[in-house]
Amino acid sequence: MRSIVYSTNGDPSVLHLVERELPEPGPGEVRVKLAFSGVNPTDWKTRRGGGPSGGMPFPEVVPNLDGAGVIDAVGPATGDAATTTTFTVGDRVWVYLAAHESPLGTAQEFTVQPVSRVVPLPDAASFELGASLGVPAMTAHRALTVAQDGPTRLSPGALDGRTVLVQGGAGAVGNAAIQLARWAGATVISTISSDEKARLATAAGAHHVVNYREGDTAAAIREVAPDGVDLVVEVAIAQNLPLDQAVLAPRGTVVSYANNGGDSITLDIRPHMGLNTRLQFMLLYTVGDAALHAAAEDITAAIEDGALHVGEDHGLALTVFPLAETAAAHTAVEDDTVGKVLIDVTA
Incomplete structure (x- = not known):
C-alpha cells in the first residue's frame, strides 16, 4: 500500500x-x-x-x-x-x-x-x-447552528427569515457556509476582496457580495440588511469584530472558527451588551460527538437535496x-x- x-x-x-x-x-x-x-x-x-x-x-x-x-x-x-x-x-x-x-x-x-x-x-x-x-462543511454547519435563537439543526426552512453574513465567502468553509445557509432558507451576504472572489461567492449561492476593500463595508451591508444580520460566520475576528458589531442585529451571533489576521481582539463591551451579542468561538475537534454526528446527517441530507457541490x-x-x-x-x-x-x- x-x-x-x-x-x-x-x-x-x-x-x-x-x-x-x-x-x-x-x-x-x-x-x-x-x-x-x-x-x-x-x-x-x-x-x-x-x-x-x-x-x-x-x-x-x-x-x-x-x-x-x-x-x-x-x-x-x-x-x-x-x-x-x-x-x-x-x-x-x-x-x-x-x-x-x-x-x-x-x-x-x-x-x-x-x-x-x-x-x-x-x-x-x-x-x-x-x-x-469533512472539516470545511462540518465547521460551516456548526457555525450555522449555534445562534442564540437557533436553529440547532439544518434543513430546508430552518433559517427562513434570517440573514447570514459569511466573511470570506471564497474559501472552503465560506463556500460550504453559503451553500448550507442558502439550502436552509437564509438570505446570504458575503464579503470578498476582489471581483474574482465575488464571482466565486455568487456561484456558491450568495445573494449579495460586498468588497471590503471598496467604500464603506458596513453601510453596504446595512443597505441590503437594514435590520442587521442575525449570524456572522467569521474567519478573521481580530480584524472584523468592529464591522460585525456595526452590522449585527439584536441577539445576533458572531461565530469565530479561525484566527486569520491576529490572535487577540479588543472588545467594546457596552455596544455588545446593548445588542445582547453572542460571541461563539469554535474548534471542530472539541465540539463533541453529538455535534459532529448532527453535522454529518444534515450535510448528507443537503447532498441528497442537490444543495452541496464543488468545482x-x-x-x-x-x-x-x-x-x-x-x-x-x-x-x-x-x-x-x-x-x-x-x-x-x-x-
Whole structure:
C-alpha cells in the first residue's frame, strides 16, 4: 500500500512516499479504499507541530483528516452494540477527522477508521465532493447552528427569515457556509476582496457580495440588511469584530472558527451588551460527538437535496495533485491557494 508519512515535524519536505502493510480493521472499524484525500490548513499546521495535540502524537503519521472512497473491509462483529456497523463492502463513504487522535490519515491508498468517522456518500455525489466535506462543511454547519435563537439543526426552512453574513465567502468553509445557509432558507451576504472572489461567492449561492476593500463595508451591508444580520460566520475576528458589531442585529451571533489576521481582539463591551451579542468561538475537534454526528446527517441530507457541490461552477475551484506530490499539495494550501486542494490517491 502506498502511503505518505512523516516522522518529524517540519516543512513539506518531511513528507515521504513509502510502502506499508495493508491495515486490518478491528471491531467497530472499516477499511476504506480511498479515491481522494482533502487537504486543510489544519493538516499542514499539524505537520509543522502546531496541531491540536502539538508535536508528534505518534512516531509516524499519515496526514490529512478528510477523504472519500469505498469500503473494502469491515471489522469483525462482536455482538457489542458499540461496535456494530451497518456498512458493507462496496459502500461509498466520506471520512472526517481521520488523522485526529490516530496515525492513519487519508494520504494513502487505504485507511482504517472507526465507523463513527465514516459517513455514507450519496450515489449522486462525486468522490471529489466527498473529500471536500469533512472539516470545511462540518465547521460551516456548526457555525450555522449555534445562534442564540437557533436553529440547532439544518434543513430546508430552518433559517427562513434570517440573514447570514459569511466573511470570506471564497474559501472552503465560506463556500460550504453559503451553500448550507442558502439550502436552509437564509438570505446570504458575503464579503470578498476582489471581483474574482465575488464571482466565486455568487456561484456558491450568495445573494449579495460586498468588497471590503471598496467604500464603506458596513453601510453596504446595512443597505441590503437594514435590520442587521442575525449570524456572522467569521474567519478573521481580530480584524472584523468592529464591522460585525456595526452590522449585527439584536441577539445576533458572531461565530469565530479561525484566527486569520491576529490572535487577540479588543472588545467594546457596552455596544455588545446593548445588542445582547453572542460571541461563539469554535474548534471542530472539541465540539463533541453529538455535534459532529448532527453535522454529518444534515450535510448528507443537503447532498441528497442537490444543495452541496464543488468545482468552479459552484464557487470552489479544485486543485488536484497525485499522491506522490502530497508535499506540493500541502505547499499549495500553505500558500493560500483559492478553492479546495485535493489529492487523487488513485493517480
